Amino acid sequence: MNALRIPLRNAAPLRRAARTQLPKASPFRASYNSGRKYSTAPPPPEAKSSGSTLWLGLGAAGAAGAAWYFFTESGENTVKSGVQQAKVAANFVPTKEDYEKVYRKIADLVIDAGDYDDGSYGPVLLRLAWHSSGTYDKETGTGGSNYATMRFDPESLHGANAGLNVARGLMDKIKEEFPWISYGDLWTLAGVAAIQEMGGPKIPWRPGRVDGVAAQATPDGRLPDASQGSDHLRNIFYRMGFNDQEIVALSGAHALGRCHTDRSGFVGPWTFSPTTVTNDYFKLLFDEKWVWKKWEGPKQLEDKKTKTLMMLPTDYVLTQDKSFKKHAKAYADNQDLWFKDFSSAVSRLFELGVPEKQWVYPEPWIIPTVDEQDSKNEDLVGEALQELYEKHNVKREDLWIQTKFTPIGGQDTTKPIPYTPEDPVEDQIASSLETSLKNLKTTYLDSYVLHSPLPGQIGSTVQAWKALAKIQDEGKAKMIGVCNTYDVKVLEALDEVRKVQVVQNRWYQGNGWDKEVVGYCKRNGIMYQSFWTLSGSPDLLGHPTFLTIAKTNNLTPEQAVYKLAQLQGITPLSGTTQVEHMKLDLNVEAAEWKEDGIQREIELVKKLIE
Numbered sequence: 001m002n003a004l005r006i007p008l009r010n011a012a013p014l015r016r017a018a019r020t021q022l023p024k025a026s027p028f029r030a031s032y033n034s035g036r037k038y039s040t041a042p043p044p045p046e047a048k049s050s051g052s053t054l055w056l057g058l059g060a061a062g063a064a065g066a067a068w069y070f071f072t073e074s075g076e077n078t079v080k081s082g083v084q085q086a087k088v089a090a091n092f093v094p095t096k097e098d099y100e101k102v103y104r105k106i107a108d109l110v111i112d113a114g115d116y117d118d119g120s121y122g123p124v125l126l127r128l129a130w131h132s133s134g135t136y137d138k139e140t141g142t143g144g145s146n147y148a149t150m151r152f153d154p155e156s157l158h159g160a161n162a163g164l165n166v167a168r169g170l171m172d173k174i175k176e177e178f179p180w181i182s183y184g185d186l187w188t189l190a191g192v193a194a195i196q197e198m199g200g201p202k203i204p205w206r207p208g209r210v211d212g213v214a215a216q217a218t219p220d221g222r223l224p225d226a227s228q229g230s231d232h233l234r235n236i237f238y239r240m241g242f243n244d245q246e247i248v249a250l251s252g253a254h255a256l257g258r259c260h261t262d263r264s265g266f267v268g269p270w271t272f273s274p275t276t277v278t279n280d281y282f283k284l285l286f287d288e289k290w291v292w293k294k295w296e297g298p299k300q301l302e303d304k305k306t307k308t309l310m311m312l313p314t315d316y317v318l319t320q321d322k323s324f325k326k327h328a329k330a331y332a333d334n335q336d337l338w339f340k341d342f343s344s345a346v347s348r349l350f351e352l353g354v355p356e357k358q359w360v361y362p363e364p365w366i367i368p369t370v371d372e373q374d375s376k377n378e379d380l381v382g383e384a385l386q387e388l389y390e391k392h393n394v395k396r397e398d399l400w401i402q403t404k405f406t407p408i409g410g411q412d413t414t415k416p417i418p419y420t421p422e423d424p425v426e427d428q429i430a431s432s433l434e435t436s437l438k439n440l441k442t443t444y445l446d447s448y449v450l451h452s453p454l455p456g457q458i459g460s461t462v463q464a465w466k467a468l469a470k471i472q473d474e475g476k477a478k479m480i481g482v483c484n485t486y487d488v489k490v491l492e493a494l495d496e497v498r499k500v501q502v503v504q505n506r507w508y509q510g511n512g513w514d515k516e517v518v519g520y521c522k523r524n525g526i527m528y529q530s531f532w533t534l535s536g537s538p539d540l541l542g543h544p545t546f547l548t549i550a551k552t553n554n555l556t557p558e559q560a561v562y563k564l565a566q567l568q569g570i571t572p573l574s575g576t577t578q579v580e581h582m583k584l585d586l587n588v589e590a591a592e593w594k595e596d597g598i599q600r601e602i603e604l605v606k607k608l609i610e
């Protein structure tokens, strides 16, 4: 579907100063321990499905090209929720939309966790997903995300899993609402939601994990020990089938969350923005001076300057080991590169230990973020517009309406697509535009934009651009433009066909405020629209220098960022769904801007963004 762009919501607020006390971890629930108890490590279960396991593809799912597998084991250890069985027996076949519903529920916990830690359960949910997957051993095929054996002790009680009862408890509540989902699917889906909702890359995911039994739990010692060095990291991650580059990429997850003395014994966050996925972890590793913390606790490093950040010995080793360092430096210099590598490594991590035949879909798919799910309702926007015209005396010409053409890669394929993907791109665009005009109940758009350059050679983007130029010639769009275009060369190539009139890009700390493209737009009179303006720059929003600027101008920090953008000639897009926030955002345009007495602060901030 085409979409009116609604940018990501703000990441959960970061409370850097007031560190709240952790709630007491809820006691380990006896019901988890329904499996066999043992005092020694269990024998590794059979790697591949064997005589003792039986996989049944159940009928109805087959029709959709999918299969819903049902796990059972001979003997007394069969563990499967009665409700789950009942659903399966009733031929309940969850669709992609059902999984997206679960995702939304989890996202609520990521977006707002009240006073817990930094205001988000995202980090601890990601740690749960990783610890349930990272037990995989490629030699024996044991461990991994398949059986969710962390529900059983002693795996739940392994030192490395301390504190994860918080995350498991949260997931239990969600499971009550969606009893048909397996724990392994639920936990890994939570990891995906955590990364995506905290501004990270998309993580391709698919369901198919099944609930196992206690005998499939893995022995202690399979997860990394933070006090060790590079040999240990390699032993652990090579065992899962990862290489040096992937070890480094995965470690970047420590952009999020913090260490807790009552869990691992270590203390503190790795970055200033522990609820937003950025490559700050890598940047800080190289930019800050790290010294050993003087304290009674386990050996860890702290940043010399503020003493508020930490690195584990296994984090620091990424700057000391030659092979690790090469990758860590590359990720520090290029967030997009890290996003790409992190996404594929995490996607693979979450699939470890799941036999191919168990997957419900042949390929993982990309679950849209909550904001993207909401923004796909172009027809609802049309209805709202109709109401404005009819009941509130608003006229079409009072409004400025923009929508976009989204190539197949960016489409939510669980929803109807407004064109035939096999058609030539110009036909796809023409058909998509007609759907948008109908949805939005208008005969013209003020601006029509390409969602992103098309994959492959620049030629395909130019071809699409010609289709947009035709639409402009026909009077159906007053302006045309492109989104997500960070390479000036693409803009230059398009300019040769028809001048680019709008660019809509992420403008945030992670891409150094997109200076090259902003500069190009200024020089060429192009309207530059920014998104991720607030959610992508938590460090700026919380920086004392910036707070002084905002306060002097009687603006909220968010308003001050928008004002600063406008002063740069940028049009910030507000994605808020709250009336109060929208009012604050709209007030920015008329707000006065004073620089008297704060020139030094303004200079510092301008140095960052200009």
Ligand code: HEM
Pocket (backbone or CB within 6 Å): 122, 123, 124, 126, 127, 130, 163, 224, 225, 226, 227, 233, 250, 251, 253, 254, 256, 257, 258, 259, 260, 261, 263, 264, 265, 266, 312, 314, 346
């Ligand atoms: C490279 C080896 C790794 C080691 C030694 C390690 C170790 C640790 C330790 C000691 C903690 C603190 C736990 C606490 O006290 O609450 C932690 C937290 C965390 N780890 Fe790792 N980790 C590693 C890799 C990973 C990977 C691969 C991921 C995800 C892909 C990850 C995600 C996280 C997250 C998100 C937290 C924060 C949890 C929270 O805020 O509650 N870690 N890790």
